[in-house]
Amino acid sequence: MTEKIAVEKKVLSENDKLAAEVRSQLMRHGVVALNLVSSPGSGKTSLLERTLAELNQELRLGLIAGDVQTENDADRLKRAGGRLVQPIVTGGLCHLDAKMITRVLPQFDLAQLDLLFIENVGNLVCPSSYDLGEDMKVVLISTTEGDDKPLKYPAMFRRAKVMVINKIDLLGTSDFDLERAKANARRINADLEIFEVSCRTGAGLRAWFDWLRGLVHGPARAVPPTMGA
């Protein structure tokens, strides 16, 4: 004789609870947080290097850099001008989770921050399951990968709001078809915002920078008038 006892609990409810706390803390301080995900080698660190170098003077940027074993990426990004770079070495783990974010968040003075980048571990599968409390996931692919990447990792492309296609200077040197890549991504997610860039030549980066400026200064993020004092 067996009996079934209903439980009905989300497996990641602990993570989701912590992520909700992170999200409300960030929102309270008007900090926009982007969770950057990609496969290894698509150029996530290069994109961040470029972005920090461009925007560091005008926006108050913070970065949480996830790395499997080393702090190399974080060092590169510090040299690029990130004043607030906080590494997380996951010790072999394939994704960041909300608990790791809550551990490093106190290192940041959120009142002094506009935009927080979270560089996830290079992997398009595991990070898709974990909410980190971010405003949105930004998925990065490059033209040296397959243009069917969105079809292979539908969960990630469905959950992302933005896709950045890097290394467009190398188009034509492989079978990567830019239009096909975009069509594949839109099949999974019709609303995906898409940027085409080269972090090597700088092509297309201006649109990305402007979009980031808009996230911080945009009407949706305007600071509400202070109520009394």
Add this chain to the structure above:
Amino acid sequence: MHELSIATAIVETVLQEMQRRQLPAVSAVGVRVGALSGVVPDALEFSFQAIINGTPLAGARLAIEQVPLQGKCRNCGLDFSVQEFIFACPDCHSGQIEITRGEELEIAYLEVSS
């Protein structure tokens, strides 16, 4: 391969439930895994079996129910099953699709033998 982390979260939750409900043993743990949950059922089962030895859950089976993707068109309201991750309405071809099933990653039930 984050199924090990997921399996660990399942085992921790189940052990808490067993304690709370004073269940000395559990013969199966029922979980729902959506097609878009990002979890591979075989890897999850393997991980689960690998970590329950020596816990009160030893010998338990992981009963995985795979939940297919279901969507609802925001434009015309049609409910349809999403095939091959094509998120487009088969009727009006809108891409504004809300996912109604298939993202689950849930512990549904515990099975106890008596």
